[in-house]
Amino acid sequence: MSRASGATPWSVVSGLALRGLWRELRGGSLGAMLLALCVAVAAVSAVAFFTDRVERGMQAQAGEFLAADRRLSSANAFDAALDEDARALGLRVARTLGFPSVIMAGEASSLVQIKAVGEGYPLRGRLASADAPGGAERDEAAGPAPGEVWGEARLFAVLGVQPGARLAVGHASLRLTRMLAAEPDAGGEFFQPAPTLMMNLADVPATGLVTPVSRVRHQLLLAGPDAALTRFAERTQARWPSGARSEGVEDARPEFRAALDRARQFLGLSAVVAVLLSGAALVLAARHYQSRQQDSAALMRALGASSSTILRLYVLRLVALGLAASVPGVLFGFLAQFGLAALMEGLLTVRLPAPGLGAVGMGLATAQVALLGFALPALVRLHRTPPLRVLRRDLPAPTPGSALLFAAALLAMGLLVLMQAREPTLALVLSLGLLGLLGVVYLAAWGALRLFGRLRFSGGARLGLAALTRHPHAGAAQLSALSLGLAVLLVLGVVRVDLLEAWRTQLPADAPNYFAINIQPDELPALQAFFAEEGIRPAGVYPMLRARLTAINERPVRGEDYADARAQRLALREFNLSWAAALPSDNRLLAGRWWTAGDSESGAFSIEEGIGERLGFGLGDRLRFDINGAPVEAVVRSVRSVQWDSMRPNFFVVAPPGFLDRHPAQYITSFHLPAGREETYRRLLERFPTLTLFDLDALLAQVRGVMDRATVAVQYVFLFTVLAGLTVLHAAFLSTRRERLREAALLRVLGARRRQVAGALLVEFLALGMLAAVLATLAASVLGMGLSVWVFELPWRFNAALPLWALAGGVGLTLLFVLGLMRQVVSAPPGRALR
Amino acid sequence: MPQPVAPIMETRRLTQKVAGPEGELVILHEIDLAVAPGEALAIVGPSGAGKSTLLGLLAGLDTPSEGEIHLLGERLDRLDEDGRARVRAGQVGFVFQSFQLIDGLTALENVLLPLELAGVTAAAARAASLLEQVGLTPRARHYPRQLSGGEQQRVALARAFAGEPRVLFADEPTGNLDSVTGQRVIELLFALRERHGSTLVLVTHDAQLAARCDRRVRIAAGQLSEELAR
Secondary structure, eight states: OEEOOSSOOHHHHHHHHHHHHHHHHHHTTTHHHHHHHHHHHHHHHHHHHHHHHHHHHHHHHHTTTTSSSEEEEESSOOOTHHHHHHHHTTOEEEEEEEEEEEEEETTEEEEEEEEEEOTTOOSSSOEEEESSTTSOEEEESSOOOTTEEEEOHHHHHHHTOOTTOEEEETTEEEEEEEEEEEOTTOOSSSSOOSOEEEEEGGGHHHHTOOOTTSOOEEEEEEESOHHHHHHHHHHHGGGSOTTOEEEEGGGOOHHHHHHHHHHHHHHHHHHHHHHHHHHHHHHHHHHHHHHHHHHHHHHHHHTTOOHHHHHHHHHHHHHHHHHHHHHHHHHHHHHHHHHHHHHHTTTOSSOOOOOOSHHHHHHHHHHHHHIIIIIHHHHGGGGGOOGGGGTOTTOOOOOOOHHHHHHHHHHHHHHHHHHHHOOHHHHHHHHHHHHHHHHHHHHHHHHHHHHHHHSOOOHHHHHHHHHHHHSHHHHHHHHHHHHHHHHHHHIIIIIHHHHHHHHHHHSOTTSOOEEEEEEOGGGHHHHHHHHHHHTOOOSOEEEEEEEEEEEETTEEOOGGGOSSHHHHHHHHSOEEEEEOSSOOTTEEEEEEOOOOTTHHHHOOEEEEHHHHHHHTOOTTOEEEEEETTEEEEEEEEEEEEEOGGGOSOOOSEEEOTTSSTTSOOEEEEEEOOOTTOHHHHHHHHHHOTTOEEEEHHHHHHHHHHHHHHHHHHHHHHHHHHHHHHHHHHHHHHHHTHHHHHHHHHHHHHTTOOHHHHHHHHHHHHHHHHHHHHHHHHHHHHHHHHHIIIIIIOOOOOOOTHHHHHHHHHHHHHHHHHHHHHHHHHHHSOHHHHHO | OOOOOOOSEEEEEEEEEEEETTEEEEEEEEEEEEEOTTOEEEEEOSTTSSHHHHHHHHTTSSOOSEEEEEETTEEGGGSOHHHHHHHHTTTEEEEOTTOOOOTTSOHHHHHHHHHHHTTEESOHHHHHHHHHHTTOGGGTTOOGGGSOHHHHHHHHHHHHHHTOOSEEEEESTTTTSOHHHHHHHHHHHHHHHHHHTOEEEEEOSOHHHHHTSSEEEEEETTEEEEEOOO
16 A cells, blocks of 8 residues: 555546546536536537528528629629620630529519529529429529529518419519529628519610619629739729729628628627526526535545535536536537527528537637636635534534626626627626616515515415525525526517517608619609509609718728718718608708708708717718719708608608709609509509519518518527526525425425415415516516607507516426426425435 | 554544533533554444444544544544545445445445545446345345345345455444344344455444444443443
């Protein structure tokens, strides 16, 4: 036998730590911590797996998303000679044209995004089609032949057509021959509401849909060596239309990336709420574990273990517990992400690759941070357990100060939020917000329990309610966890629908529900006659011309001068100018004056208040616009407020009649068409095939569809919050289990029947569920009211269904939970429990 | 005349006071005690007299209010908690009234624990042999809750002797056992002590058990008095 000198070796400590861990996991004394960790890891890794797939899908397609190496796009046509210049430099060239339109197939119609592709398309990436929706995909070297169109699968469903059907596209009749299965440059957006219809560029003139004033997007696609692309840009840039944008592979969908970043942050932070609740369960479970480990720690100290040995032992055991919990947690998250992907399917324009291992690290890190922040502080003083405890059981281990517990939990929370938000400032703001939220909910729960504790009950109810209020902190933790989970689900499930409903009902019944754009000036008299015949009263017919803001008071406008992303986009994009003699009825003059005689000659602008604030101009400033290459300059004479949701055409910038007349314009109007007048709608499209009609109800339904599915995905993530709330219940129950068993036994010895003992338990948890329902209803109502009144400026009304949903959720969850535990408490023989 | 031997443990003017509801309470008052190597000492006295307090102080589990404690050549009252733990590691064994086995460890692992903590290599065979000496080889893989009280105390005995301790402290080792089982445990305790030559300090109520020791001291009202051998 040889004896090592000094401290206990690591091998021994780790052996003890792991052996103990395994036994305790099997014996169940670490079960509460394991469960809480599993839920936390599952929530975070489900989101991480999913967003990792989307990210990798995007990267994989970055090279092909342009269908080219470089893409020039502009609202105006590119000079035809550019193609020859590019070819001379050894580049390959193709053109595309994109615009929205409404197409018809017999009686049915649909808004589509038309993509007309020319020879050579696609230069990069994969184009594929199928015989029919659901059919086998076939790679295509080129787009549809002249006279043919390919449509996305959902278009077949919307129109109720089979391959071979004839579609009216503007003035042209084209045959829908195949289903468009894959296009490299599908959308530029995260979500695309209208289905794509691909046609041959050569057919566009016959449709009559594109005139010099139409809203279209011309694209010039280029592929070839970098040097040649650069040479091309240098030589020809001067001849590109004004406002032309050049994108390379490196620009990989900035809007998409921004949307993905936001989605990742949002889903990730939703998962963090679950992690924080699990953290509360960890705190409770760790305190319980600590109280049960004091004897072992004292004994080891009596047997000569140094305090560092004991500290190392428990830290190692926790780290190992984190790893052990990560395995099922990550596995569960892996399975859960399939659900998330299924919910988001069809909304994403990215093909998702198989899940990768990238998310595993996030799961592992979350487990460790949560353990070290929430559980370790409770255990860290075990190494100071007085060895004398082996003789005197009443000597406790020193408990860690609440300052330490709080600081560690706060640090862990900050880290967990940072891991999801990935921006320190955002993480700080969110952490403080979350802390405030949790604090308020906790205080409310604590107060509710105190109030409850003052009520006097009799019989079994008294016992049950006494149990609920006996441990105020554990009780408040349970109650706030459950309330928070419920409140989040209520806001997503009920309040959101209420808000949308409130918005819809406050619109007048005859508010316009159709927008018509792309109205050519020569069509205007016939269209107005049609409206008169059909008894339709359009909400004003306005000219519309596209212009780009180029200077404010002689200072050129550049996107990079604005910090705000929206302002950048507004500064870069073309927006619509109009002219009007009178102030539109839904506009209000805030500053300045409406037109006076002479304004038509010298020029003047009236601006909407928001755009002025965002882009930094106002009354008296001189704005210069570029309209199709021609500069137009005038001073801002008035500022208006606009009621955008009146569903009438409205404009950021309006000029007096006569000032812009020499520039080509098209017209826009909106009108109300009551349900059941599909005939009128069809006649309108037949008479004016180049008109683009937006059915607002259908669009709203589409937007709602997207919102609903996105919400379901978020709700799905928040289910983990509810699970985490249950782990808090579980941890709190376990920490009082011995006490409960002893009391139940005592009651039984004193003559209580099983039913009475079970009844007390039931009362306790029913009361917990009901209190949680009350708090959740309150929280959801306050949030709903805040959103209505301050954010959306809508009338708020209390939804009577809210407390019912809350009650069903709260009582249902606690009942589910307590029924599982009842047997343990009730059926244990009293003799054994008392020993 | 025998050579005077240096005591293996010794106290000088050892005093222990605690704060009570009615002011300071003196539990032990200026106690001088010396124990020779290999000696078996019984500490007897009524409940609450301070027997276990003295045991805890002698073993370095607690610190005195005043006075000196020497154990195995070290001044315990001058060492910090880890220093005292170092003195105990592998040299001191314990037997408690409530057995104090670790629930999550098997009988064998409980015996192994002090050896592992002291960094002893190749300890498994020794632990197994100790279990054999207390007649529990068939129960080696059982957990404490699967053992009877007597068996648990025998595991505790095996653990106490696992490190070949120079000093063994026993606190009412038969207090939780019936008389027959208690008797068996005592036989085993003394047999093992004989074999290992350990010094024994035993706190007990049991006059019969005390009588088996070489020397008995009685604590009453914080004072120590030597009892004469009968």
